[in-house]
Amino acid sequence: MVVFGCGSDPAVVTAPRTGPDPAATALALPRAVDLNPDPRVVEINLEARMGEWELSPGRRVRAMTYNGGVPGPLIEARVGDTLVVHFTNRLAEPTTIHWHGLRVPADMDGSPRSQQPVAPGGSFEYRFTLPDAGTYWYHPHAAEARQMEAGLYGAIVVRGDDEPRVDAEAVIVLDDVTLGDDGQIAPPGDLLEIHGGRDTGIQVINGRANTVLPMRAGQRQRWRIVNAGSARFYRLSLPGHRFTVIGTDGGMLTTPRTLDELLMVPGDRYDVLVDAVAPPGTRATLRNLPYSRGHGAGVFEAEDVVAVAYAADAPLPSLPSPTTSRAIEAIDATGATPREVRLSEQVDEATETIRFMINGASWPDVPALPATVGQTQVWDVINESEMDHPIHLHGFFFQVVARDGVPETARSWEDTVNVRGRERVRIAFRPDDRVGMWMFHCHILEHVDHGMMADVMVER
Ligand SMILES: [Cu+2]
Numbered sequence: 341m342v343v344f345g346c347g348s349d350p351a352v353v354t355a356p357r358t359g360p361d362p363a364a365t366a367l368a369l370p371r372a373v374d375l376n377p378d379p380r381v382v383e384i385n386l387e388a389r390m391g392e393w394e395l396s397p398g399r400r401v402r403a404m405t406y407n408g409g410v411p412g413p414l415i416e417a418r419v420g421d422t423l424v425v426h427f428t429n430r431l432a433e434p435t436t437i438h439w440h441g442l443r444v445p446a447d448m449d450g451s452p453r454s455q456q457p458v459a460p461g462g463s464f465e466y467r468f469t470l471p472d473a474g475t476y477w478y479h480p481h482a483a484e485a486r487q488m489e490a491g492l493y494g495a496i497v498v499r500g501d502d503e504p505r506v507d508a509e510a511v512i513v514l515d516d517v518t519l520g521d522d523g524q525i526a527p528p529g530d531l532l533e534i535h536g537g538r539d540t541g542i543q544v545i546n547g548r549a550n551t552v553l554p555m556r557a558g559q560r561q562r563w564r565i566v567n568a569g570s571a572r573f574y575r576l577s578l579p580g581h582r583f584t585v586i587g588t589d590g591g592m593l594t595t596p597r598t599l600d601e602l603l604m605v606p607g608d609r610y611d612v613l614v615d616a617v618a619p620p621g622t623r624a625t626l627r628n629l630p631y632s633r634g635h636g637a638g639v640f641e642a643e644d645v646v647a648v649a650y651a652a653d654a655p656l657p658s659l660p661s662p663t664t665s666r667a668i669e670a671i672d673a674t675g676a677t678p679r680e681v682r683l684s685e686q687v688d689e690a691t692e693t694i695r696f697m698i699n700g701a702s703w704p705d706v707p708a709l710p711a712t713v714g715q716t717q718v719w720d721v722i723n724e725s726e727m728d729h730p731i732h733l734h735g736f737f738f739q740v741v742a743r744d745g746v747p748e749t750a751r752s753w754e755d756t757v758n759v760r761g762r763e764r765v766r767i768a769f770r771p772d773d774r775v776g777m778w779m780f781h782c783h784i785l786e787h788v789d790h791g792m793m794a795d796v797m798v799e800r
Contacts, residue, residue: 370413383423383424384425386406387407390431405492411568414496415497419500429459435487441737447776448467475566477495479568500591507560512563512646537606539639561614561616570785573638577628587611588754590753596664603758620651623647624648679718681794684724685697695791696791702791706795708797713774719767736770738757739769780793
């Protein structure tokens with residue numbers, strides 16, 4: 341069965357230890373076709389166009405697609421490669437591509453501050469090098485809530501030289517889709533939906549509902565998970581199994597961390613190892629556990645995300661404990677430049693309007709925060725509302741220093757951090773030499789659309 345309407349390799353890459361698993365095609369992501377023979381250049385054509393999205397067999401909706409599929413093609417490259425994307429907009433409205441998490445030059449960032457949207461029929465060449473190994477994604481930065489809900493998103497994998505040994509790798513893109521009475525993707529909703537964000541739709545993995553992820557007993561799988569949902573938070577659990585986190589937004593951790601649950605907010609990525617510890621022939625279910633994100637929003641009953649089906653094959657001998665060896669030096673905040681980023685909201689029920697604000701104003705009226713290349717900045721992100729806001733910073737990775745004054749013990753590079761209702765999260769970052777206007781915003785897309793977006797202006 342061709343799932344995405346074009347020839348595709350499975351997104352589950354199986355190492356020689358296990359041999360190919362035909363069931364892996366259930367999670368297939370189409371791969372971007374590299375047109376360039378130079379091994380250090382990945383050159384692809386990407387077209388935004390209307391298409392059909394088959395959520396489950398026979399259930400099709402009109403969608404916005406990259407190259408005809410949802411998600412768009414998986415872009416794979418190695419650290420140091422140059423990525424060239426010949427982008428054409430065949431939609432009836434302007435769009436851009438933002439490379440979420442990639443440290444690109446400002447004029448390649450695809451944000452409304454850095455690029456005129458590509459008009460219908462227009463094209464644009466994105467060209468940049470890929471400095472960091474990790475799991476990233478791409479999506480529009482125009483009419484975000486509508487265009488991303490309609491299907492415009494795809495995953496990016498950048499591999500380093502020192503990747504851990506695994507038996508199989510799956511790229512897992514989480515999303516949910518809300519359908520209207522006509523069976524098509526619902527248009528933007530009412531005040532309640534704008535306030536809470538859209539998160540009650542059909543659960544899909546790699547664009548498909550009710551999929552199955554194949555496993556073999558004894559295997560070690562690497563899951564590169566992306567939350568591409570508009571507003572849905574995922575508190576993931578796989579009963580009987582544990583997640584060994586080896587990487588986050590900005591790539592590998594210094595040492596793996598084993599967790600029973602992963603909280604993934606919109607925009608987040610996790611790289612985890614999952615050891616297949618259940619017996620052959622059994623099934624497990626990746627679950628999304630209840631999580632309140634304040635003000636009546638969130639997921640209040642556990643839900644199934646994807647079935648994990650063990651093959652009948654005899655168990656493989658288990659692999660030794662994984663290691664990672666990346667050094668992450670703590671950012672020295674001594675003498676750092678402090679900034680305050682206050683998140684708030686204003687609902688006017690009389691006029692049925694809602695504004696989400698940063699430092700008392702809505703985008704594009706929020707004064708840009710100044711920064712200079714090489715300057716260490718420490719931001720206190722202060723949530724004055726009752727609701728979680730996952731904040732994404734373009735262009736740079738940061739470290740989470742403290743939450744409500746309690747130092748963060750785990751060190752990692754992030755581009756997206758959840759700030760709980762009434763919480764104060766301190767982050768630190770140091771802009772490298774990429775000057776320009778860089779956005780930061782809540783990644784609940786309805787909140788972006790209603791103003792919770794601002795800029796940091798990096799100058800020399
Ligand atoms: Cu928000």
